[in-house]
Amino acid sequence: MTPGFFISLEGGEGSGKSTQGQRLAEHLRKAGAEVVLTREPGGTPQGEALRALLVSGDTQSWSPASEAMLMSAAREVLVRTVIAPALERGATVISDRFLDSTRVYQGHAGGVPHDVIAALEWAAVGKCVPHLTLIFDLPASEGLARAQSRGTDSEDRFERKGLTFHEKLREGFQAIARSEPWRCVMINAARDRDLVFADVLQAVEQHRHG
Ligand SMILES: Nc1ncnc2c1ncn2[C@@H]1O[C@H](COP(=O)(O)OP(=O)(O)O)[C@@H](O)[C@H]1O
Ligand SMILES: [Mg+2]
Numbered sequence: 499m500t501p502g503f504f505i506s507l508e509g510g511e512g513s514g515k516s517t518q519g520q521r522l523a524e525h526l527r528k529a530g531a532e533v534v535l536t537r538e539p540g541g542t543p544q545g546e547a548l549r550a551l552l553v554s555g556d557t558q559s560w561s562p563a564s565e566a567m568l569m570s571a572a573r574e575v576l577v578r579t580v581i582a583p584a585l586e587r588g589a590t591v592i593s594d595r596f597l598d599s600t601r602v603y604q605g606h607a608g609g610v611p612h613d614v615i616a617a618l619e620w621a622a623v624g625k626c627v628p629h630l631t632l633i634f635d636l637p638a639s640e641g642l643a644r645a646q647s648r649g650t651d652s653e654d655r656f657e658r659k660g661l662t663f664h665e666k667l668r669e670g671f672q673a674i675a676r677s678e679p680w681r682c683v684m685i686n687a688a689r690d691r692d693l694v695f696a697d698v699l700q701a702v703e704q705h706r707h708g
Contacts, residue, residue, distance in 0.1 A: 502588050503629055504585055504590075504591045504627075504630070505592045506592075506593045506631045506632070507634065508633045509641075509671055510634075511642055514691065516594055518634070518698050519592050522592060522698055522699075523592055526590055533589065535594070536576065538594065539552055539568070541593070542572070542580060544571075544575045545572035545575055545576050554655050556655075562603075562608025566618055569599075569600050570600065573600075573622040582626055597622075597627070600619070606666060606669070631683070632682075633671050633672075633674070633684045635671065635684050636668075638661060638664035641687075642657060685701070
């Protein structure tokens, strides 16, 4: 066990992950913690280069299997160079998306076989699994409307995959929350951001001391 605390934020487009992640990082920093806030795909120079390839352009430019491999390559670098060292020195790491996004986007919704996802996960993550995963849950249509209201955003390759795809994402995240309750807390994200944040804090306090 490393001395640090590892939180991942998961859920569909526009579910409030980045909003709540920023807020949580600020809150924990004010309380004196060292907080490393990172994101996927990205968080390292290599990962940000892969992000640029993955999140913009034609929806068909990568198959889900290619996406899974590229996401995993970016994740391996992020874990090895950022997350694991931060946890070793006792920091709190918050990752805006992590392994569950690959399970859901490329596995559950993308159709990549479970064994392939599991092997890539082992190669990229090893034992560096989050202590706590917050799953921001809201109807796909609401999330997409929020994401679109963010305005000019060229990082919309996944947003453009259509409502049915995004409904599958929601279902996939809900299934993970049910199957790994020791790690996952589902948050009702279809509410005012202050109410959402209160649930975020409660989950973090419970899991940090639990
Ligand atoms: N609880 C909320 N209610 C309404 N709008 C929200 C809420 N939380 C975030 N938003 C807005 O919705 C959009 C998407 O939020 P964001 O945090 O970027 O989601 P994500 O990172 O999950 O895609 C942003 O414009 C954000 O300001
Ligand atoms: Mg975001």
